[in-house]
Amino acid sequence: MSSVPRPATANDDRMHPAAPKTTLLDAALFRRRLMSWYRTHARELPWRHVSDPYRTWLSEVMLQQTRVAAVVEHYQSFLRRFPTILALALAPESEVLALWSGLGYYRRARMLHKAAQFLIEERGGILPGTAAELRTLPGIGEYTSAAIASIAFGESVAVVDGNVERVLLRLTGRPEQRDAAGRAFVQQQASALVPNRRIGEQTNAAGDHNQAMMELGATLCLPKAPLCLHCPVYALCKTRGEHLTPPRAAQLSRPAAYLLNLRKRGTLTEVLLERRPEDASLMPDMYELPPLPQDAVQGREPLLRLRHAITNTNYYVQVYAASGPQDRGLRRAVPAAKGDLHWVPTNKLNSKPLTGLARKVLQRLDVMKVDLPRLPTATNPPKRTISAR
């Protein structure tokens, strides 16, 4: 990075002879059209317009491979419980997982927690301000480091996620190529389009541009049926919607049965939960309803049926109640060898690291309260929908 201040000019791109940025697109025109659209069509999301880098960090980690709607539900309650990096670092991991319950990819929560503790112990509790430094923290990879650096700190670095990749492949007409050369092409195109940081500029050009690219992919340049007629860069687009994607592995379907066992202890109600082994590859240390073998539930009527997807498998789940002493058969069907059974008071469930399925079942059956996200207000209006007209 040159230390010589440069005047901002319309030809800013050409002022980096050492790192030539070339693109198949007219970069300045593309940026203008994209940003004009973004200013009027960006969704209002809770992590937009925030100035605390910790919040940007949290939102970006939650958004990894996760739908916006699911993140909105968890982001607010997580921040209420852990409003600062310090609060997060001081909390026990089980509570961090409890707030993450239902979001999936629980390793993200463990790594976020570890990174917060590292920052408190080694970096004065301050999140670093460059992509290169951010990249060294647990849970922060290529995408997330660039996202935080540009959005929270204004660094001129390109973000490449699934949305940006799809947008750029369609725009340039380059066929999908999942190897190093393909990724390098996308990265190069993205880098060529990011605006430089302008000295003294109040707005965050790079951060807004990156968010606009992702917003375009998420709301218009959709994988299946892109809304090309609404696209601000339709005139610059090589393919206008054509995009081939490689086939994916088929989903598996499996039955699963769980026990719901409640008991009264004075005024308290307790529910029987089983803690998953700490060395389980999937959701270690988290609590679920005790699993029941299929043959133990033959001929019984379930209390609840639902579908639950775990990675590649759709579980068709049935929950069986064993509340009274008259129903010891089901209770005995819980494999004793698995062990680690716990009676948990229902008013403590919100602070336990439940699996997404356990949480869903207990909420559905009114055993535990649903922690509602904040209701829409003037500063947090309902999400805009893309109108067809």
Add this chain to the structure above:
DNA sequence: TATACGTGGGG
């Protein structure tokens, strides 16, 4: 480089 890691909404 390939694989494991969760979830829920929608067609």
Add this chain to the structure above:
DNA sequence: TCCCCAAGTAT
């Protein structure tokens, strides 16, 4: 009880 997908990272 079918199939697809979404703002990645670590190993």
